[in-house]
Amino acid sequence: MVLAKPEILRRIHDGRIAIDPYDEDAIGPASIDLTLDCQLRVFDTDQHITEPDIDYRTLAKLTDISDGYLLAPGELVLGITKERITLPDDVCGWLNSRSRFARIGLMSHIAAPFLAPGISNRQILEIFNAGRNKIKLMPGMRICHLVLQECKGGAVYDGAWKDQEL
DSSP states (O other): OBOOHHHHHHHHHTTSSEEESOOGGGBOSSOEEEEBOSEEEEEOTTOOOOOTTOOGGGTEEEEEOTTOEEEOTTOEEEEEEEEEEEOOTTEEEEEEEOHHHHTTTEESOOSOOEEOTTOEEEEEEEEEEOSSSOEEEOTTOEEEEEEEEEOSSOOOOOSTTTTOOO
8 A cells, every 4th residue: 555645744743754854845645755965976988897796886986966967868877865764664665756857858766666664774866867868967856756655564674785875
């Protein structure tokens, strides 16, 4: 069952779901808008990937985007949400692109949208420009939204990305 706004707000006010920093205006009818932080990982186009388990940090340079970043057509960068999301053991989530951006070809999260129950971290975003025009990414832009879903039973994620950083 997807959580609608009244249920999202109830669980936030009860302390079962935490968003830091929290902005109540970011809560939509059945999702929460998340914002882009001030850094991206920009990939070096001259490298070759030969091992499937290579560390993405060796392929991409951490870049400050305080003044914005022009994302070229066909370019992939990694971003991170400003918000830390903390979910209880019976709620999971799904990151999705916002339709305003999808309509111009910006895919704000393309490959791994699942947030496991029990997580407490900021979310890495695989941002891709599938359009024909450059798109300016700015810190603080509401780049994606989070849809929350109730789980039957409880579980807590304790995997490799538990304390993920950009």
